Amino acid sequence: MLLFRIISTRILQLVPVFFGVTFMTFAILNLLPGNVAVAILGSYATPQSIRILNQQLGLNQPFLVRYWEWLRNFFHGNLGSSLETHQSVISILSQRAPVTFELIIVAMCIALVVAIPLAVLSAKKTGGFADRMSTLLSMIGVSVPGFVIGLALILLVAEKSKIFPASGFSPLSGGLFSNLRTIFLPAFSLGFVLLATYTRVLRSDMREQLATEDYVLTARAKGIGPWSLIVRHVLRNSLFGFITVVALNLGTLFGGTVIIESVFDLPGIGSVLVTAITDRDSPTVQGIVVVLALAVVLANLVADLLYVVLDPRVRYGNAGE
Amino acid sequence: MVTLASELVSTEEPPRRLSRRWRYSLRLWIPLTGLVLMLAACFLAPLVLHIDPPNGGLLTQAWLPPFSAGHLLGTDGLGNDVLSRCLYGGRVSFEVGFSSIGLGLIVGGTLGMVAGIKRGIVDVVIMRVLDIILAFPSLVLAMAVASYLGPNERDVIFAIAFFTIPAFARLARANTLRIRNQLFVVAARLSGQKDRRIISGHVVPHVLPRLLTFGLLTVGIAMIIEAALDFLGVGVRPPQPSWGAMMAAGQPNLSNAPWILFAPACFLFLTVVCINLLGDELRARWEDPER
Numbered sequence: 001m002l003l004f005r006i007i008s009t010r011i012l013q014l015v016p017v018f019f020g021v022t023f024m025t026f027a028i029l030n031l032l033p034g035n036v037a038v039a040i041l042g043s044y045a046t047p048q049s050i051r052i053l054n055q056q057l058g059l060n061q062p063f064l065v066r067y068w069e070w071l072r073n074f075f076h077g078n079l080g081s082s083l084e085t086h087q088s089v090i091s092i093l094s095q096r097a098p099v100t101f102e103l104i105i106v107a108m109c110i111a112l113v114v115a116i117p118l119a120v121l122s123a124k125k126t127g128g129f130a131d132r133m134s135t136l137l138s139m140i141g142v143s144v145p146g147f148v149i150g151l152a153l154i155l156l157v158a159e160k161s162k163i164f165p166a167s168g169f170s171p172l173s174g175g176l177f178s179n180l181r182t183i184f185l186p187a188f189s190l191g192f193v194l195l196a197t198y199t200r201v202l203r204s205d206m207r208e209q210l211a212t213e214d215y216v217l218t219a220r221a222k223g224i225g226p227w228s229l230i231v232r233h234v235l236r237n238s239l240f241g242f243i244t245v246v247a248l249n250l251g252t253l254f255g256g257t258v259i260i261e262s263v264f265d266l267p268g269i270g271s272v273l274v275t276a277i278t279d280r281d282s283p284t285v286q287g288i289v290v291v292l293a294l295a296v297v298l299a300n301l302v303a304d305l306l307y308v309v310l311d312p313r314v315r316y317g318n319a320g321e
Numbered sequence: 322m323v324t325l326a327s328e329l330v331s332t333e334e335p336p337r338r339l340s341r342r343w344r345y346s347l348r349l350w351i352p353l354t355g356l357v358l359m360l361a362a363c364f365l366a367p368l369v370l371h372i373d374p375p376n377g378g379l380l381t382q383a384w385l386p387p388f389s390a391g392h393l394l395g396t397d398g399l400g401n402d403v404l405s406r407c408l409y410g411g412r413v414s415f416e417v418g419f420s421s422i423g424l425g426l427i428v429g430g431t432l433g434m435v436a437g438i439k440r441g442i443v444d445v446v447i448m449r450v451l452d453i454i455l456a457f458p459s460l461v462l463a464m465a466v467a468s469y470l471g472p473n474e475r476d477v478i479f480a481i482a483f484f485t486i487p488a489f490a491r492l493a494r495a496n497t498l499r500i501r502n503q504l505f506v507v508a509a510r511l512s513g514q515k516d517r518r519i520i521s522g523h524v525v526p527h528v529l530p531r532l533l534t535f536g537l538l539t540v541g542i543a544m545i546i547e548a549a550l551d552f553l554g555v556g557v558r559p560p561q562p563s564w565g566a567m568m569a570a571g572q573p574n575l576s577n578a579p580w581i582l583f584a585p586a587c588f589l590f591l592t593v594v595c596i597n598l599l600g601d602e603l604r605a606r607w608e609d610p611e612r
Contacts (some may be wrong), residue, residue: 020453028462032469143593145545147552148568148586155575255460259549263572273461274553277468285465292458300456 006308010301021293022074026067029286040083040280057083070286079290080283082276089287092272099169100257100268103190106183107253108246110191115198116235122199123206124230134199141196147259150189154263158185167265186264190256194249201245205238206230213237240311247303251296349606352598359592363411373402375409375562387580394584397570403581407588410562413551414589417478418544424482426536429489434524436490437497438516448494451487459484460546468555477556481543492535496528534607538600541593548589564589 041049054060058069073080079089118137121130158166164185170178210216210230215237219229258270265271269288276284366372373392378400385396387403394403432451436444463480470476500506500523509519550556551565559566564585571582 016449017453017456020450021456024453024457025462028466029469032466139594139597143541143545143597144586144590145549145552147549148590151568151572151575151582151586155579159576251456251458252460254458255549258461258464259553262553274464277465277555280469289458289461289465292461293456296458297456 003308007305010304014297014301017297018294021297022071022290023067025286025289025293026070027063029282029289030063030066074290079287082284083281084276084279084284089284092284093269093288093291096267096269096272098172099266100261100270102172102183103187103257103260103266103268104250104253106180106187107191107194110187111194111198115195115202119199119202119206120230120235122203123210123234124226126207131203134203138196138200141193142200144193145259146189146193146256147263149192150186150260150263153185153189169266182266186260186266189263190253190260193256194253197249198242198246202238202242205241206234209234209237240307243303243306243310244300247296247299250299251293254292254296348598348602352595352602355591355595356599359411359588359595360415363408363415367405367408372408373405375406376401376560378402384578386578387584395578395580397567397581398574398578403567403584406562406567407564407585410564410567410585411588411592413474413557413561413563414544414547414592417474417481417547418540421478421481421543421547422485422536422540424478425485425539426489426532428482429486430493430528430532432486433490433493433495434497434520434528435516437494437501438520438524444494447490451490454484455487457484460549463546464550464553464555467550472554472556472558474557477547477550480550481546485539485543488539489532489536493528493532496531497524500524500527531607534600534603537596537603541596541600544589544593544596 041053051060058066061069070080077090079093081088082092118130118134122128122134125131153164154166158164163181165182166185168182170182172179213234215233216229219233224233254270257268258273260266261268261270262274269292273285273288275281276288378396380400382392382396382400383398385392387393387395389395392402392404394407397403397406429451432447436447463484466480466483467477470480506519506523509523514522547556548563548565548568551558551563552569554566554569557563557566559570567585568582571578571580571585575582
């Protein structure tokens with residue numbers, strides 16, 4: 001029953017967040033100075049043609065009316081269409097989302113595969129070799145922008161060996177191998193930064209649990225070995241909180257994909273967004289930003305729910321505040 | 322209580338303690354020196370030493386590799402000295418990094434402390450609105466804001482500052498809540514002090530050091546975001562030198578003139594590493610004063 005109540009409150013909380021996210025995006029993109037019609041027609045446009053275009057685009061309506069109109073369309077599954085290419089934003093998204101999605105998934109996998117063992121090893125022996133390596137690695141990761149790593153990889157790997165191309169994308173339908181070849185370098189550059197964050201967070205959480213939690217003491221008293229204590233008890237407990245970190249990081253990750261996609265010339269959401277922003281293509285920017293923000297909100301919801309479902313302490317209501 | 326207890330059980334021998342302290346102070350002083358040197362190089366060196374102007378190089382001098390005569394880090398495609406552009410470009414990074422974080426810290430910190438002291442509806446409204454900002458892919462929206470406002474340094478600062486507000490507010494609120502019911506705050510409240518006086522007199526001295534340490538760590542992130550915005554062409558643009566814009570200019574010639582891109586990248590990396598190491602060490606000292 002408690003489980004049901006937690007889940008339903010969490011879902012109800014989404015409603016104000018949804019309106020907040022859409023309203024704020026709309027407000028930021030519409031109330032900033034700069035006229036879309038001028039941007040489209042160029043600075044030599046006559047006042048008359050600007051007025052006509054404003055009317056066609058509905059830009060002469062008051063702000064709140066336009067927001068309401070946009071919301072109504074949104075609930076009908078219509079995000080408007082690009083001012084430049086006249087393609088609908090929904091079709092742009094559905095065409096390009098798989099690339100971005102794949103990039104994020106592969107990057108996350110690379111990061112997790114390295115971060116979890118590294119965090120376990122460095123939590124097991126503080127100050128040991130693995131601990132120093134992971135400190136070094138995560139310090140590099142949080143201090144270098146992902147695109148610099150990407151560019152370094154292009155120079156050092158892509159141009160020397162012909163295995164991984166420096167740009168372009170081959171879809172999954174063209175064979176798994178050639179697909180992975182094109183996605184590996186961008187995913188690695190994105191994953192490296194992610195890896196640093198993951199290792200840092202997981203390591204410090206595991207250390208804290210080892211130092212403070214009662215169950216560690218109990219397990220030690222039972223005579224459990226150090227490996228089994230770390231892997232079966234501490235790691236398991238730390239992973240609960242880690243899920244939340246992974247979800248919270250998704251917003252930053254979207255930001256990273258935008259740049260990485262531009263560097264490696266991948267046909268994902270990010271590269272179309274950069275073009276749309278420089279072209280002042282407001283409907284496209286708005287649609288993409290809203291969808292990305294909602295994705296972050298949903299991911300956080302899923303993380304919270306997973307947390308509730310997986311961790312019995314939350315389920316039985318004695319997890320404390 | 323806890324610190325008292327650990328003091329009581331502390332059995333460390335004096336000599337070992339001395340060496341540990343020495344090590345930790347190196348951890349503090351090395352990044353601090355690095356940061357001060359970098360600041361001095363960017364802001365003072367061009368004034369004191371003879372360094373080429375960042376613009377107006379000769380095309381006959383273009384594409385010189387590093388360690389050429391008179392151009393330690395070589396020249397770019399327009400013949401401008403890369404070292405000089407790195408130094409002048411660093412000013413942008415430092416200015417944007419510190420002022421955007423300063424702005425975010427002041428606004429976010431105030432909101433967080435107010436929310437923590439007032440509680441109730443004020444708390445709920447402030448934190449919910451900030452949660453919404455937290456949901457945004459901040460770099461993406463900062464790109465849009467910076468691009469729409471026009472490419473200049475001031476608007477990049479605003480765009481970055483806006484998205485740092487929620488993190489500072491959360492931290493300030495959490496720390497305010499921690500002391501909210503401690504005796505000195507309760508006593509101030511019972512003696513009839515207004516919330517504003519309680520915040521400025523009792524909460525700020527307690528919360529500010531933590532905010533500043535966290536702020537230092539985020540300055541590195543702000544510098545990276547700034548470089549990313551410039552790299553994508555929505556931040557500071559050439560001819561004004563900035564690390565991100567220099568990297569963007571170097572990208573097309575990555576294979577034949579990599580120094581144009583990697584020189585500013587190294588400057589950025591060294592600066593951010595120093596900031597992060599310093600921030601980590603300060604945070605560790607705050608969390609565990611025993612060290």
